[in-house]
Amino acid sequence: MHELTALMVLQRSPNEGELDRADLESLSVRNLVTFEVLPCGKRRPRITAHGADWLAAVMRGR
Numbered sequence: 783m784h785e786l787t788a789l790m791v792l793q794r795s796p797n798e799g800e801l802d803r804a805d806l807e808s809l810s811v812r813n814l815v816t817f818e819v820l821p822c823g824k825r826r827p828r829i830t831a832h833g834a835d836w837l838a839a840v841m842r843g844r
Contacts, residue, residue: 785809789837792827801827809833 788805809815814833
């Protein structure tokens with residue numbers, strides 16, 4: 783459930799810095815999120831196309 787919430791927060795606020803790293807790593811393993819490396823060296827999470835499709839399917843099922 784935390785992972786779903788993290789994906790929803792990331793979709794609404796892509797620059798949110800307070801997302802749980804463990805959830806993001808788990809989403810990354812499932813290819814729902816990828817990490818963009820910024821020029822400063824920080825990693826910014828981004829929802830993949832697969833992640834967007836998965837989230838849309840979950841939201842349709844509500």
